[in-house]
Amino acid sequence: MIDEEPVTAADLVGTRLTRVTAAPHDRRSATAPQLSHLWLHLEDLGPVLVRSPGSGLSFRATDTTAAGDADAAGAPDGVATDAADLPLTRFLGQPIRSVSAIEYREGGTAFTTGLALGFEGGRVRLLGLDGLLSVVGPEEHLGAVEARLHEDTALARVVWTCTSNPSQWNAWTTGGRYLYFRYRHGEGSVEHFPGGPGLDAWDEEGSGLLAQWHDGSRGGAIDLADFLVPAGLRLAPNCEVLDGR
Structure with missing residues (x-):
């Protein structure tokens, strides 16, 4: 650089x-x-x-x-x-x-x-x-x-959105931030989009990658609990976890 x-x-x-x-x-x-x-x-x-x-x-x-x-x-x-x-x-x-x-x-x-x-x-x-x-x-x-x-790493609401591989969720922190979770081919990522889950908001200023890792597998499915550990996130005590598939 x-x-x-x-x-x-x-x-x-x-x-x-x-x-x-x-x-x-x-x-x-x-x-x-x-x-x-x-x-x-x-x-x-x-x-x-x-x-x-x-x-x-x-x-x-x-x-x-x-x-x-x-x-x-x-x-x-x-x-x-x-x-x-x-x-x-x-x-x-x-x-x-x-x-x-x-x-x-x-x-x-x-x-x-x-x-x-x-x-x-x-x-x-x-x-x-x-x-x-x-x-x-x-x-x-x-x-x-x-x-x-x-x-702002505690989650207030998480919605599972994908019916098959890859694993995907929409999530909101207790501070009101929207996060997009994705896991595919063994790679997990967390992105922040200030405008929310709509595709037209993905290029808005302030959007960015917050976490990314590879677990060495080629998997496309992962439990939410296993996803959150490497992402550096956690569920708040009263977090609402929903199946929105």
């Missing part, structure tokens, strides 16, 4: 993580590593620079030189190192199966503060708060901050 090219969360889905490079920040945290810069080296995309410009994250494609030299990307610490101690490294060689926006809520304030990356066997959260980038592993808890972090 071209240097400085913006990267969206949907671009990350399905790409294989081959290396992680980081520039640590001089501010430390007892709960999660604090970084000024993070490079995700992704197959097909190349190095993707992740930063926190204030609250939230920015993603852009960069070149190999910048990913290996923190000064080239303007990192204040002046050093970039292979991040062997970051939770991301346990998933090296694996594709990113899902992405999920993380929202920070406090009182009447709400904004997107990070992204959860799903891999086989776990997930990692990338959070941007107060200009600092934190990488939070599968078992890590951020104390009081956890209560303010929210992901």
Whole structure:
């Protein structure tokens, strides 16, 4: 990809993580590593620079030189190192199966503060708060901050729509997002369409891929419960599951 090219969360889905490079920040945290810069080296995309410009994250494609030299990307610490101690490294060689926006809520304030990356066997959260980038592993808890972090991954309604292979569902999250599930030839995918299930809404701005994986089979049928695990989604306690075939 071209240097400085913006990267969206949907671009990350399905790409294989081959290396992680980081520039640590001089501010430390007892709960999660604090970084000024993070490079995700992704197959097909190349190095993707992740930063926190204030609250939230920015993603852009960069070149190999910048990913290996923190000064080239303007990192204040002046050093970039292979991040062997970051939770991301346990998933090296694996594709990113899902992405999920993380929202920070406090009182009447709400904004997107990070992204959860799903891999086989776990997930990692990338959070941007107060200009600092934190990488939070599968078992890590951020104390009081956890209560303010929210992901729209619980399903309020799911409708099974296909009478045969492939397996397909329409779904709505508790936050009101419409999602389209599909499983065919062993590949599962989740897409978001802001305009709803109508075909004329599929090209609307904001549409995008949220999850994609292959289970190594050629199957076309899958149980909903087995589909949701790699998709990084779950049924809400009072979720309505309907057969609309």
